[in-house]
Amino acid sequence: MKDIYIYLENGTFLKAKSFGAEGTEVGEIVFNTSMTGYQEIATDPSYAGQFVTFTAPEIGNVGVNENDNESTKVHCKGVFARAYNDDYSNFRGEKSFSELLKENGTLGICDIDTRYLTKMLRDSGAMMMIASTEIDNIEELKLLLDSSPRIEDINYIEQVSTTQSYIHKNGAWNMSTMSYNKAVMSDKKVVVVDFGVKRNILNELVEAGLEVEVVPSSFQAEDLIQRYESNEIGGIFLSNGPGDPLTLSNEKIEVQKLIEKNIPMFAICLGHQMLSIAHGHDTYKLKFGQHGGNHPVKNSKNVVEITAQNHNYNVPDSIANIAELTHINLFDNTIEGVKYKNKPIFSVQHHPEASPGPHESKYIFKEFADSIK
The missing domain is CATH 3.50.30.20 (Carbamoyl-phosphate synthase small subunit, N-terminal domain)
Structure with missing residues (x-):
């Protein structure tokens, strides 16, 4: 060495x-x-x-x-x-x-x-x-x-996002066969905007019964809106990703266009922050961030979930003016999840796909799938 x-x-x-x-x-x-x-x-x-x-x-x-x-x-x-x-x-x-x-x-x-x-x-x-x-x-x-x-x-999104659209067909990992479950045909299709998406997020979306198409972060909202209005897709997922979300000015404008059309949307981590910014509530930087697999989060049913975390930025308390707070971090009381009022849009800061155990958050993917027509 x-x-x-x-x-x-x-x-x-x-x-x-x-x-x-x-x-x-x-x-x-x-x-x-x-x-x-x-x-x-x-x-x-x-x-x-x-x-x-x-x-x-x-x-x-x-x-x-x-x-x-x-x-x-x-x-x-x-x-x-x-x-x-x-x-x-x-x-x-x-x-x-x-x-x-x-x-x-x-x-x-x-x-x-x-x-x-x-x-x-x-x-x-x-x-x-x-x-x-x-x-x-x-x-x-x-x-x-x-x-x-x-x-x-630095805009790291440009470095990590896919440059070409693709279909993701793998589901959850099956230990008995040492392979991923393959997708079955579904009439529920969603588009994943790739800000730096993790493979297991895509797996969980498929496992929840969704057909998943991944598009670059340089997406055009008009294209997705047209596909939604023609019933080609039923919803949109905004992924996790690196860096400061406030640097993503072009992406903010495109997300705002999607919000205006009331398209069903679900987001994790950076995507969660992007929704907040697009609604006019800028994020702030945490002192040392939250990175780990043992963060207790209380949901709206007063049930504690153990979550995986990876973020340096957080949505502000002012988001409560336009959204219901669905998840709170019990370490520091920061906001971990919201559901926007009068809109089919919700998001979480933590990573429900990461399987930290024992009481996890994977039900959120099923909730998203159920919201898709």
Whole structure:
């Protein structure tokens, strides 16, 4: 393992070991509290532009495999691990985590105190950083970091969204057959606007009985409205994605056009935030975000669900003026879900597809399917 050097914008300078690709990368550092799922996290498009600090101490011990990818590649800038294990042991493992990172040009950083990093981010908030296997001079690293654009200045949606429309036919994972359930013919078709959609979200939409077509983030609202009015599609889903939603000015205009037509819509994470912005209620940035698989959320029936989270931005309390609050985060009382008044539109901030257990939120996909004619 080569040495790798890390400089954070608060002046912290660290040295560690590299187990991924070599090079120099700039991004925002966050921490994730999930105890499993490092492959799913690394391949989640919502992490584009970020370094992810794993709080689980042992990373790599089950390897990786094609079926657990949430997209076609690794999207984060790099990952931090307290201890990395290159020798994996899992009957489903196909290669090591370091091989996956190297194939995708992603930095892997280990032999570092991730508890120290997590506490720093908890106290100081998410921040920009630079990591390099090539540069060991603190002043040079600082100069490069200071001259690089911040994550909120970059439209990562353009990098992670599909460029061509396609049909998704896989349903939920079937452990008994070690494969995905295939879609059955459905007369309920929805369009997924891809801001960086996770594969398992598409799987759950199919599993709920929907025919799923995925379109680029550069969609034209007029096209979708025409297809809805001609009964070709019955609804629209706005996906998760990376970056600051306030930078998506063109997408905001298109979503506003969809809202005006009262088309049934469901959204998760960034899509949830886009609906809020399109309704005139701008999002705000959380101190260190919510990233993990153990967040308790109370729904409108006063039932507590355990949810997976991955977001740095949140919708404001003012959204309650135009929407019913359906989900609240019990860690910090932030808004986790809304249903807009007098409209067939609802959304959640958390990820109901992620299966954190034991009481989950997958029923939301069925509710969306039931709302589609």
